[in-house]
Amino acid sequence: MGTVIVDVMPKPEILDPQGKAVRAALPRLGLDGFTEVRQGKRFELTVDGEVTEEVLAQARQAAETLLSNPIIEDVVAITAVQECACGKGGCC
Amino acid sequence: MGTVIVDVMPKPEILDPQGKAVRAALPRLGLDGFTEVRQGKRFELTVDGEVTEEVLAQARQAAETLLSNPIIEDVVAITAVQECACGKGGCC
Numbered sequence: 034m035g036t037v038i039v040d041v042m043p044k045p046e047i048l049d050p051q052g053k054a055v056r057a058a059l060p061r062l063g064l065d066g067f068t069e070v071r072q073g074k075r076f077e078l079t080v081d082g083e084v085t086e087e088v089l090a091q092a093r094q095a096a097e098t099l100l101s102n103p104i105i106e107d108v109v110a111i112t113a114v115q116e117c118a119c120g121k122g123g124c125c
Numbered sequence: 126m127g128t129v130i131v132d133v134m135p136k137p138e139i140l141d142p143q144g145k146a147v148r149a150a151l152p153r154l155g156l157d158g159f160t161e162v163r164q165g166k167r168f169e170l171t172v173d174g175e176v177t178e179e180v181l182a183q184a185r186q187a188a189e190t191l192l193s194n195p196i197i198e199d200v201v202a203i204t205a206v207q208e209c210a211c212g213k214g215g216c217c
Contacts, residue, residue: 037159040167055168058191064183067129069171075132076147079161091158099150 035084037092040110041101042073073109076100084113127176129184132202133193134165165201168192176205 043049049071056070078095080088089111096108135141141163148162170187172180181203188200 042167042169052168055191059187062187062190064187064191066172066180066183067170067187068173069169071169071171073167073169075134075165075167076144077134077161077163077165078159079163080158081160088158091156095151095154095156095159098154099147099156 034116035080035082035088036114036116037078037080037084037088038110038112038114039076039078039092039096039100039108040073040112041076041096041106042071042109044105044107047105073106074100084115089113126208127172127174127180128206128208129170129172129176129180130202130204130206131168131170131184131188131192131200132165132204133168133188133198134163134201136197136199139197165198166192176207181205 043052051072052070055072056067059065059067059070076096078092092111096111097103101108135144143164144162147164148159151157151159151162168188170184184203188203189195193200
């Protein structure tokens with residue numbers, strides 16, 4: 034069993050009010066080390082078998098058409114995580 | 126300038142209707158390779174200087190208190206990305 038992780042973030046020129054709200058809340062918790070916060074989305078797409086090239090191509094198509102809005106969002110990463118014999122993903 | 130990336134996903138026992146909606150939409154686009162979809166959040170926390178141990182500790186605290194709801198969500202990864210001389214993050 035494998036997983037494809039798709040990361041989607043708002044484009045830099047998009048305002049991102051959720052990120053701004055988090056940014057404004059951090060100092061109230063005493064966390065003043067951060068200058069900016071952006072909030073995006075993370076999708077885990079599970080496949081039955083291994084993550085093949087065909088699966089990755091499908092994930093790329095899904096990322097560009099369904100998982101992101103290309104007018105306001107960028108797909109910043111598409112990562113394959115193979116599950117190994119130990120039962121944990123991504124360790125071998 | 127560095128960045129800390131915080132990934133938050135719904136706990137496995139949580140229903141995740143957004144992920145289910147994506148899962149149901151994929152075959153309608155001809156993308157039938159996926160058995161399950163989960164949707165979570167991805168935060169990019171920017172710092173002025175380097176990502177030090179103190180910054181990472183602050184990011185961990187933010188992740189557990191502000192960026193996730195520990196009753197229904199797991200913080201699945203906290204990753205430091207240092208910006209290098211070439212201007213791109215994470216390449217060296």
